[in-house]
Amino acid sequence: MNGFTSVFKRELKAYFSTPVAYVFMVVFLVLSGSLTFRDGFFQMRQASMRVFFSNIPILFIFLVPAIAMRLWSEERRSNSIELLFSLPITTAQAVMGKFLAAWSVLVLALALTFPMVMTVAYLGDPDWGPIITGYVGSVLLAGAYLAIGSFFSILTRSQVIAFVLGVASCGIIFLLGSPSVMSGMSSFAPIGFVEAMESLSFQTRFESIQRGVIELRDLLFFILLIAGWIWANIILLEERRAA
Template structure:
């Protein structure tokens, strides 16, 4: 646990050592604002909630989260520092978890910096803050799931651009797996199988949480997705780290 924290700490500092972190946060905040006020019609709706803000999170994450995750392992492999990290007395799991946690914390910082919206909506009206807390939680869980997918793809590719594109694609499929766009591919297969695919939809689980219903099953779903993809990352790394 201590080593995970040390690795996560190093990684997190590395984000802020370059302008990338600040650029990312600025873009994230700007886009959240644009989506909430212009496209989501925050004022026009006349309701004191953050629904227009959160409903765009999946789409914002779809492109911004892979931009964080693409460098997680691809950069280590490209610069060769992976050899250094892997020859320190740490397990693969500690390294994978540490780097993932750093990326997740970084995303959390970006998301939590949207707090002025929360203040605004409280100033303008009387929102259900419980729902907003739940939605923030759901949003972070979904970001974690995206990051875990990105971590695995980044481990498999030395090229960051390829890692980005493949991650966007896979995240897109997971987002929409409950919708005809994806389900039509599986038409003709047993209903149980199709239901399973549909049950993997990030959008369904996120929407449920962001409505204020923290169902343990939704939380466990995201945690399982994160765990599985991180486990996959360790397997991919074990196979490909020295290539």
């Protein structure tokens, strides 16, 4: 347990003692806010945050890998990984410590969008269900992207490569459920395959959660996905720690 808490605390401190967390949060808040107003937050004349949440998955495709890329690449490049693993810390503890610290930063960034909630509450009488589930969905989505990004950060010493691979993978998994990809796939693939791909898509799951009802299968989808990628993180790190 010492291993986990020490890594978690160290990582969290590192985000705030360097400009990483601040830059990330400012960029995220500016983009998420401005996209919401660009897409007609006022014109809709509804007290809802639908517009706000609809942009989150696309924003996160770029922003979450930016947080994830430094998790292990940096550690490998500066060789501090050798110091880290000369301490009595297991691979699983180190992976979880780093992952949860980064996830906390993302959750904090989401929490800082609270003025949006206040605006909606001030202007009308919003339906709170979709707002709450929208946040839950966003947090889970951030975790899933982060676990994927962290995997690629273990794979390479170069933060640029880790970032590009992270963005590409998150983008592909997200877009699996979009209409254009699905119609493209259905032109050659059997319908069962297309439906399977759609059910694997972040977009489908995220939209389902965002509607205001959290179904167990959507929740399980994200939890299993995060757990699976974390597990892959641990296996890969055991394998490539010194490479």
